[in-house]
Amino acid sequence: MSSPTGPASGLPVRMPRPRQPGRHRRPEPVAAPEGAPALVLAVPGTPSTSTRGLAEEVVSIARSELPGLDARIGYVDGEEDATVTSFPEFPSLRSVLAHAAAERTARVERARAAGAEVADPEGPVAVVVPLLAGPDSALMRRIRQAVMDSRAAAELTDVLGPHPLLAEALHVRLSEAGLARADRARLFTVATAADGIVLATVGGEEAVQAAGITGMLLAARLAVPVMAAALDEEGAIAAIAEQLRGSGSAQLALAPYLIGPELDTALLDAAAKEAGCSVAEPVGAYPAIGKLALAKYTTTLGITPQQPSGTPVH
Secondary structure, eight states, X not given: OOOTTSOTTOOOOOOOOOOOOSTTSOOOOOOOOTTOOEEXXXXXXSOOHHHHHHHHHXXXXXXXXXXXXXXXXXXXXXXXXXXXXXXXXXXXXXXXXXXXXXXXXXXXXXXXXXXXXXXXXXXXXXEEEEOOSSOOHHHHHXXXXXXXXXXXXXXXXXXXXXXXXXXHHHHHHHHHTTSSOSXXXXXXXXXXXXXXXXXXXXXXXXXXXXXXXXXXXHHHHHTSOEXXXXXXXXXXXXXXXXXXXXXXXXXXXXXXXXXXXXXXXXXXXXXXHHHTOEEOOOOOSOHHHHHHHHHHHHHHHTOOOOOOOOOOOX
């Protein structure tokens, strides 16, 4: 049986789904505005193929969240020999910003040469997002200096944490190493699960305090004590490990509150050995990192795509 507007074959007509009303409605997709500044990920540490792979994965996640996003990678210790026509394998942050500024100037000049009336560009040419979970004043000074040296109109954001998504990432890395239950609600046991976590960071006391905020969120997820300590302060990890043991924790794990490129693995291994702790992997290119980097970018520019949020605590 057919309807006046449907096919005569008797097959059901696929109608467009009505838009769900109320606060549970899925957000409309948002694309980067035309001509929006570039997101430049400032990557610390010694450039390497593994570091580049991690950074590329982070910007790929950011692009998938905001179609049309111009995302680039600049290395704090990268190569300086960059021109408009030739770029090194690991370009420095300064070079990437100078290149972005030169591109915008060239676009304006081409448009004017074609007879278009184009006003001088306003606003930043790029938003620089440090690939750091927590504050590191020495690294941030170097990043800020690179921005200034580039002479580009660029905005520098704060670091990625503290944030519930970083607690989620730490939980996942601990569970992957067999040091934490993946989900307390499923009542499945891990024989090697830690009953105390040392959250390792770098950057001095400010970094330890910031890591402690994420540590409280992680402690709520795992229902075990979590304390932060600085890897770059001699004996700090071992001291916190002893403090946890003194309060009743017997099986400890060391969780790097670090993305990866900024991490000295020799320092981490030495601290873990001294403290007698098992070690989880750093956060790395966990999907939340790309989302947090994008959130720093969109907040700076006043763009409002869906904001990242942590998963519920089990």
